Amino acid sequence: MELELKNHRIEIVKNIILQVFSFLEEQYLYTPKCKVEGDDIFIESFEVEYVHETKRRKIAVSYTKSQVYSEIKYTFSVSITRIPYSGVEDFFSLSNYLQSNGKDFSSSLINDFSEAEAEMILRKIAAALKEHVLEIIDGTEWLETYYPRKD
Numbered sequence: 584m585e586l587e588l589k590n591h592r593i594e595i596v597k598n599i600i601l602q603v604f605s606f607l608e609e610q611y612l613y614t615p616k617c618k619v620e621g622d623d624i625f626i627e628s629f630e631v632e633y634v635h636e637t638k639r640r641k642i643a644v645s646y647t648k649s650q651v652y653s654e655i656k657y658t659f660s661v662s663i664t665r666i667p668y669s670g671v672e673d674f675f676s677l678s679n680y681l682q683s684n685g686k687d688f689s690s691s692l693i694n695d696f697s698e699a700e701a702e703m704i705l706r707k708i709a710a711a712l713k714e715h716v717l718e719i720i721d722g723t724e725w726l727e728t729y730y731p732r733k734d
Contacts, residue, residue, distance in 0.1 A: 593619060593629045595698050596646045600631045603705045604644055606713070607633045611720055613642065625649050638722030639666040644708075648696075657692040659704050661712060663719055675719060675726065681711060 597617055607613040613633035620628035627648035634641045641664045648657050665673035681687040688711075690704050718724035 589627055592648075592696055593627065593646075596629055596701060597631065599698070599702050599705055600644050600646070603702065603709050604631070604633065604642075606709070607642060607720070611635065611638075613640075626655075634666075635722070636666065638720075640664070640720065640722060641666055642720065644705075655694050657696050657701070659690045659701070659708060661708055663716070665725060675716070677708065677711060677716070680715065680726075684715075686711070686715075 601615065604615075608615060613635045616632045616634065618630045618632065620630060622628060625647045628646070630643050630645045632641055632643050643662050643664070645660045645662070646657070647660075648655065650656070661677040663675040663677070665675075668674070678687060678690060688707055690708060692700055692704070712720065719726070
């Protein structure tokens with residue numbers, strides 16, 4: 584039963600991501616590739632990688648389910664990696680960037696997974712990409728001095 588729920592939830596997340604981030608395919612010609620991740624850290628992990636070799640970018644839209652103390656946390660995130668990756672300067676975390684500019688928002692659901700709330704979070708993430716980092720997506724710019732770090 585739990586495996587059925589997991590597969591159903593991942594299918595829901597996959598469909599929402601492909602719908603909400605379709606602008607990456609349609610406007611910027613990125614190619615999506617879906618990956619169900621398996622590791623010891625997360626209960627569930629799924630990612631859609633959007634790759635554009637010519638623009639030298641990979642955009643990863645990720646979903647994870649984890650247990651944090653007594654709570655179950657469903658989290659969505661986006662990162663952009665420059666191709667080829669040669670170090671942390673080639674990695675861009677949208678949430679860290681938004682946090683550093685005081686524009687971050689919650690990208691997690693706590694204890695209960697809701698398709699409507701997941702879609703709302705993913706739409707906010709897509710809107711933040713469009714508003715703040717289109718130049719990175721279209722390959723014309725890279726924030727040379729930005730990478731995730733604690734000040």
